[in-house]
């Protein structure tokens with residue numbers, strides 16, 4: 001497996017405060033790597049170090065096999081970046097904005113036009129090519145921001161929280177677009193604090209907190225780290241304290257709560273928990289309206305590793 005980016009022992013301080021603390025990871029060719037972490041965990045700082053926009057105190061960063069530096073223009077040409085804050089020109093319409101950014105890399109007019117049209121299609125802005133940024137909704141504006149960053153079809157694409165505060169339709173469109181970019185062969189770093197997104201999108205995930213790697217792996221591998229293996233939720237209009245106590249003593253039960261007609265149980269181990277519970281309800285003639293089982297989420301993993309929620 002080829003490493004497209006290698007970050008080793010990266011430490012970055014702002015004045016005396018460590019934002020990144022001995023961070024090491026690799027990005028494999030052709031993968032979508034998720035950087036998942038709460039606000040202030042160091043996602044943007046990591047990206048800005050990779051891009052050589054920031055100096056760092058310790059460590060090394062290699063991109064496409066070479067040491068990254070502010071003057072490494074050959075490498076920079078191969079990278080497309082979509083920054084956290086939207087950065088487009090208010091004076092230019094959708095097409096001309098993308099044309100401007102793409103023109104920094106691709107001089108040939110015909111080739112550039114082809115790339116721009118592909119980018120517009122990828123983010124679903126076909127109906128808005130003549131619109132100016134101020135006429136676009138927040139979601140459409142974010143899609144334009146993405147099109148500007150990726151139109152030149154770079155080998156490496158870095159997206160910093162591209163779906164913050166977008167509507168569900170734009171979010172789906174953006175996630176589908178990113179999957180399409182991987183299919184075309186791009187290597188992608190995707191930062192977010194939405195665990196649902198990394199589950200849908202990423203081949204591997206790094207959980208970041210306070211500038212440190214807490215865990216790296218596929219979503220399934222990370223979920224192995226959670227203290228619990230299964231969560232069962234039941235909607236029950238009525239449940240007595242005695243019955244609740246009995247359920248608490250069932251095998252594998254880790255925690256139990258009953259609030260607003262919802263019974264929530266976490267189990268330390270899987271297998272047969274749901275069946276046992278349903279058998280018990282039948283035997284005791286307890287009626288319920290809904291019952292479902294879930295695997296732990298990445299938030300449960302984060303909770304296990306840090307003692308706090310991802311979205312504190």
Ligand SMILES: Nc1ncnc2c1ncn2[C@@H]1O[C@H](COP(=O)(O)OP(=O)(O)OP(=O)(O)O)[C@@H](O)[C@H]1O
Pocket residue numbers: 014018019037038039040041042043044045046084193
């Ligand atoms: N220019 C700066 N000067 C001083 N401290 C900074 C600066 N930029 C970031 N920090 C601090 O460094 C830490 C990491 O910030 P960073 O922006 O990299 O986090 P993030 O994971 O991208 O957060 P968010 O989800 O809010 O975008 C935070 O504690 C932040 O306050």
Ligand SMILES: [Mg+2]
Pocket residue numbers: 043044045084160161
């Ligand atoms: Mg950030």
